[in-house]
Amino acid sequence: MWPLGNRHRRPVERGEQPFDPFEDDDTQETGSQVTQTDSAETRAQIEALISRMGEAIIGQRDVIERLVIGLLANGNLLVEGLPGLAKTRAIKALAKNLECDFSRIQFTPDLLPSDVTGTEVYYQTATGSEFKFDPGPIFANVVLADEINRAPAKVQAALLEAMEERQVTVAGNTHKMPPLFMVMATQNPIEQEGTYPLPEAQMDRFLMHVLITYPPVEDEVLVIRLVRGEEAAANAPKEDTAKPPRPALPQEAVFAARREIAGIHVSDAMERYMADLVNATRVPQDYGPDLGRWIEIGASPRASLALDKCGRTHAWLRGRDYVDPQDIRAIAANVFRHRLGLSYEAQGEGVTPDRVVEELIAQVALT
Numbered sequence: 001m002w003p004l005g006n007r008h009r010r011p012v013e014r015g016e017q018p019f020d021p022f023e024d025d026d027t028q029e030t031g032s033q034v035t036q037t038d039s040a041e042t043r044a045q046i047e048a049l050i051s052r053m054g055e056a057i058i059g060q061r062d063v064i065e066r067l068v069i070g071l072l073a074n075g076n077l078l079v080e081g082l083p084g085l086a087k088t089r090a091i092k093a094l095a096k097n098l099e100c101d102f103s104r105i106q107f108t109p110d111l112l113p114s115d116v117t118g119t120e121v122y123y124q125t126a127t128g129s130e131f132k133f134d135p136g137p138i139f140a141n142v143v144l145a146d147e148i149n150r151a152p153a154k155v156q157a158a159l160l161e162a163m164e165e166r167q168v169t170v171a172g173n174t175h176k177m178p179p180l181f182m183v184m185a186t187q188n189p190i191e192q193e194g195t196y197p198l199p200e201a202q203m204d205r206f207l208m209h210v211l212i213t214y215p216p217v218e219d220e221v222l223v224i225r226l227v228r229g230e231e232a233a234a235n236a237p238k239e240d241t242a243k244p245p246r247p248a249l250p251q252e253a254v255f256a257a258r259r260e261i262a263g264i265h266v267s268d269a270m271e272r273y274m275a276d277l278v279n280a281t282r283v284p285q286d287y288g289p290d291l292g293r294w295i296e297i298g299a300s301p302r303a304s305l306a307l308d309k310c311g312r313t314h315a316w317l318r319g320r321d322y323v324d325p326q327d328i329r330a331i332a333a334n335v336f337r338h339r340l341g342l343s344y345e346a347q348g349e350g351v352t353p354d355r356v357v358e359e360l361i362a363q364v365a366l367t
Contacts, residue, residue, distance in 0.1 A: 039260055043319065045253040046072070049097055052246070056093040057086055058226055059219030065317070066210045066334060067094050067184070072257050072316070073309040075207025076163045076183040078148075078198075078338060085212045087186040088146060095142040099248040100180060103140035105159075107151035109196075113158035117168040118175075133170060138162050141178055141251070145185035149195045159183065160202050180251050200297070200341060207306050208331070209338035257316070264312040265322040273366050274307040274328060280364050281340060287363040294356050297341025306335045325366055333357045 046068065053064045063079075067090060070077040079087050088104075095102035105116060118136030123129065137143065138159065145159055162168050166177045185206070187198075203209075215223065281299045285292030310331040315323045337353045346356070 038256070042253055042256045042260065043316075045249055046257055046317070049094075049249045052097045053090070053093045056096075056226075057090050058222045059215035060086065060090065060212065063090055063210060063212055064093075066208060066331075067091065069310055069313045069317070069331065070184070070207055070210075071098075071182055071254060072261060073207060073313045074182075074258060075306070075309065076205070077185070078203070078206040078209045079184055079186045079212065080189055080209065081186075081212030082190060082214075083188060085214065087212055088144065090212070091142070091144050091184045091186070094184075095144075097246075097248055098142065098254075099250045100141035101178070102142050102144070103137040104144040104146060105137050106146050107148050107155065109150060109152060111151050111155045113154050114170075116155060116158050117162065117170060120171045131171070133173065133175060135175070138168065139175070139177065141180045141182065143181075143183045145183055147187060147191075148185040149187040149191070149197055152196050156196065156198060156202060159185075160205050164205050180254060200339075203338045204300055204302050206338060208310065208334040210334060211337070261312050261316045263321070264315055266308065266312065267322070269367065270311070270323045270325070270328065271308075273325065273364070274304055274311070276364050276367070277307065277328070277332065277360060278304045280360055281336070288359065291356070291359055291363065294342055294346035294351050294359075295340060296343040296346075299336060299339040303335055303339050307332070310335060329361055332361060336360070 050064055050068055053067075054061065057064055067077065067079075071094065079091065081087050092102070105111075114136065116136050116138050118134050118139065120131040121134045123132055148156060148159070151159075158168070162177060163183050166181060167174050168177075169175070278299050278301070280287045280291070281295055281303075284295040284298070307328055311323045311327040314327040314330055315321070318327070333354050336357050340353050340356060342351065342353065342356065
């Protein structure tokens, strides 16, 4: 796929007429023009989705964009934040404005794997008896796994298997997930009692780890007004002249965006830059004494794949058909945050994964 703007054009081959941006020919419509028109329409639809989510989530533009990047990159997200910071609301805002089936699973210590995946149910009919599969809440397009760290290991494993394999196996039968399938798991970082922290190997299966922090004071005032307005609208009498709900984003727009993102150009230098960043987490002592003291376990090849997917998606959202270093750096913390094993020394000094990523970006050169 070639660049969409006029700043970058493919080389003119021998015998071919050069491109004239001011040419107006109503009698011919080239495939390139159709592609650019479709691409602009797809991007406008995705931007409209981000705008609608922003109407429900105040002051969390980066979080909204990361959720959309996860959707377009066909990955699963781990969303972490203190209570009351709109983790669940943000995910619901995405599902509400998307043409999809939404499912929420409230994880608790007594949850069973069959409560997530479904089970075989015995049915007695007039002609005999049989077992039929009763799908669980995992069979949806957007699945909210609320407080995933409250469920025991077996339930977490059942969910993560569906995330990784895009299928579940019950009673020897395999059941596929729908084409549009995304898990967004939330967890509370301060809860300790009655929780089962995700092991590092399972955390690695999440494409990105998104943090939600406290909003600024100005945004919190807007949050108060927003919720007050929602309460007033909910208690107002229903009128026949009420505006119809706005149409949701069709799933085909998501698939069209994914096709375009698959064609985003990644240069050899960008590929090497991503690989160097990941490799630096495995031999941190070669990139400075601080990194050598801080990092105990480096990132897996899943980190390289996540940098590539999310970097291309970030570039596409910026209207470019090529990846530059800023795309990689913008999503690096989300990709590395849950994949780095920090040493006891780093934890004792209060060094966060984000601080480690900042140092990685400062030390790894773009060759």
